[in-house]
Amino acid sequence: MSVRIANLEDGTHLEFDTGNFDDYCVYICAQDGTRKAPLDSDYFSDLRDIATRESTEKVWKDFIGLYDMTSNRLDMKVARYISEIIKTYSFDRELMNRSLYVLYAGMIAENNKENTRLGKRIKRLGLHTLLVEGKSVEYSVSFMRGLGWQEIDVLCKSKGF
Numbered sequence: 210m211s212v213r214i215a216n217l218e219d220g221t222h223l224e225f226d227t228g229n230f231d232d233y234c235v236y237i238c239a240q241d242g243t244r245k246a247p248l249d250s251d252y253f254s255d256l257r258d259i260a261t262r263e264s265t266e267k268v269w270k271d272f273i274g275l276y277d278m279t280s281n282r283l284d285m286k287v288a289r290y291i292s293e294i295i296k297t298y299s300f301d302r303e304l305m306n307r308s309l310y311v312l313y314a315g316m317i318a319e320n321n322k323e324n325t326r327l328g329k330r331i332k333r334l335g336l337h338t339l340l341v342e343g344k345s346v347e348y349s350v351s352f353m354r355g356l357g358w359q360e361i362d363v364l365c366k367s368k369g370f
Contacts, residue, residue: 211236214283215310218303223310225318233318235311249315249350252308253339255301257346259308262300269340271297275309276333281320287313312336326358330365337368 210232214223220240228234228246236244260268271294278287291313295306316329331353339349353361 212283214314215288217307217310219307221307223314225314231318231322233321235314235318237307237311247311249335250346252311253335253346253350255304255308256336257339259298259301259305260340263298265340267297269336271309272312272333272336272340275313276316276329279313279316279320279329281317283317327361327365330370331361333370334361334365334368337370 211224211226216222238244291309295302320328335349338344
């Protein structure tokens with residue numbers, strides 16, 4: 210059973226629905242009913258581009274605000290936070306809105322994975338690698354593949370989260 214996360218300005222919406230592993234697969238749904246699961250590489254690329262036009266520090270700071278507010282379920286306070294944050298962007302407001310909601314939903318999904326030890330820290334580590342360390346999108350979305358949760362946990366802790 211799908212759960213709507215957010216309506217976006219372009220007429221699409223985000224929802225959780227059953228995926229291959231759990232009921233927290235994130236989908237972007239078009240007005241015609243088609244839907245697709247967003248790839249990390251898509252919204253990481255969008256965030257990198259936005260950071261280039263706005264500022265890396267601003268995008269990172271705004272992500273951390275979102276990260277700190279995210280739990281394992283939807284919260285209207287977060288929706289209000291996203292609405293306020295996007296008003297502070299000169300460019301790409303619609304794209305930033307979509308990216309923040311996709312990240313928010315992705316972090317909720319990570320927090321709800323069965324037996325998770327890392328939760329939303331996975332997204333933070335990937336974005337830290339992209340925005341703070343300046344690595345490529347391709348590297349940032351793939352460098353953790355094949356690592357055990359213990360190794361990823363050590364990386365997160367070494368960066369303070």
